[in-house]
Amino acid sequence: MRHDRREDIDSWIRDNLDFDFVRSGGPGGQNVNKLNTKAVARLELDAMELLSEEEKGRLRGRLRNRINREGRIVLSSQEHRTQLDNRRAVSDRMVHLVLSALERRRRRVPTRPTRAAVERRIQEKKRRAERKRRRKAPPPDDV
Numbered sequence: 001m002r003h004d005r006r007e008d009i010d011s012w013i014r015d016n017l018d019f020d021f022v023r024s025g026g027p028g029g030q031n032v033n034k035l036n037t038k039a040v041a042r043l044e045l046d047a048m049e050l051l052s053e054e055e056k057g058r059l060r061g062r063l064r065n066r067i068n069r070e071g072r073i074v075l076s077s078q079e080h081r082t083q084l085d086n087r088r089a090v091s092d093r094m095v096h097l098v099l100s101a102l103e104r105r106r107r108r109v110p111t112r113p114t115r116a117a118v119e120r121r122i123q124e125k126k127r128r129a130e131r132k133r134r135r136k137a138p139p140p141d142d143v
Contacts, residue, residue: 005050009102010095012050017094018042019087024078038078039086041094045071055102062101073098 021036045056045067059073066073075097077090113121 006099009050009099012048013043013095013098014091016043016047017091018044018072019090021083021086026078035083037081037083037086038076039083039090040074040076041087041090042068042072042074043094043098045073051102059098059101063097066097 018041020040020042022038022040023033023036024038045059048056051059060067063073066075068074073094075090075094077086077093080086080089
């Protein structure tokens with residue numbers, strides 16, 4: 001993806017995030033019971049006019065576990081002690097998540113091992129088999 005397009009998508013996402021702030025879970029002393037520092041960000045997938053239908057479909061497929069029934073991508077952050085820091089963290093994560101999901105994955109070209117590699121593998125198997133064979137007790141003498 002072109003650099004300027006990435007910047008356009010980045011700024012659009014940051015401008016169109018909806019935030020809610022709720023109480024964080026876990027330990028934290030008195031602060032955790034009084035302040036709503038956990039940031040929950042939602043991004044409307046269908047409202048992203050910068051993206052083609054193909055790209056929206058790719059997002060729906062790759063981010064299906066993060067999309068709710070209303071068609072919004074939902075992320076949260078509670079690792080910081082302030083709303084502002086959690087808001088920044090969740091914004092950064094949302095941008096990274098969407099941009100990485102939009103990237104086209106390279107198709108894997110299947111390769112075959114070289115003849116030398118096959119030969120090395122077979123020789124190593126023979127050495128390993130010989131080593132194990134030598135560990136066994138010799139057969140009993142029936143004389």
